Amino acid sequence: MKKLLYASFIYMLAGVLSGLFYREFTKLNGFPEGQFTQLGLAHTHLLILGFVVLLIVLLFEKVFTISDSPKLFRWFFWLYNSGVILTSAMLIVHGSLTVLGLESSAMIAGIAGLGHMLVTAGLIVLFVALRRAVVRSSAAVVPQAVAA
Numbered sequence: 819m820k821k822l823l824y825a826s827f828i829y830m831l832a833g834v835l836s837g838l839f840y841r842e843f844t845k846l847n848g849f850p851e852g853q854f855t856q857l858g859l860a861h862t863h864l865l866i867l868g869f870v871v872l873l874i875v876l877l878f879e880k881v882f883t884i885s886d887s888p889k890l891f892r893w894f895f896w897l898y899n900s901g902v903i904l905t906s907a908m909l910i911v912h913g914s915l916t917v918l919g920l921e922s923s924a925m926i927a928g929i930a931g932l933g934h935m936l937v938t939a940g941l942i943v944l945f946v947a948l949r950r951a952v953v954r955s956s957a958a959v960v961p962q963a964v965a966a
Contacts, residue, residue: 819885822876825899829868836910837861849917857913860906867902867937875944882951890947898940905933 840857849855878884885891908930915922 819876819879821895822872822879825895826869826872826876829864829872829902832906833861833864833869836864836906839910840913843914844917847917855913855916856909857917860909860913863902863906863909867905868899871898878948878951882948882955884944884947884951886954887947887950890943890950894940894943894947896940897936897943901933901936901938901940903933904936905930908933 837858840855840861843849843857844851844855875884908926912922912926912930915926
């Protein structure tokens with residue numbers, strides 16, 4: 819549970835800092851306000867996919883102990899976090915290039931796509947672990963016989 823809490827906290831810090839970077843970097847480079855750049859998306863990706871989702875997973879852990887399937891939980895944790903980090907990093911790289919007026923390569927989009935695939939794979943593994951935990955939790959509740 820501590821791992822989820824600390825990771826969520828780190829994502830919260832990274833999300834806030836990426837928002838600050840977006841605001842200051844665009845202002846410093848005279849980027850027109852209101853013009854789209856993927857740099858601003860890193861802020862929301864880190865806050866929602868990192869901070870909020872991991873807090874929700876922390877609640878699942880508290881209620882259902884999803885880490886009782888340690889192999890699945892470990893796979894979820896590393897796949898999901900690798901995907902969020904890779905996706906957010908590519909948003910920052912691509913957005914920074916846009917602000918600087920430089921062309922982005924197809925490789926950056928491909929790597930961001932890989933990040934999204936890792937997030938998806940991590941979420942699938944999370945649901946497999948969550949299903950096992952819910953079934954295990956339901957099986958632990960044994961109905962009592964009605965006294966006659």
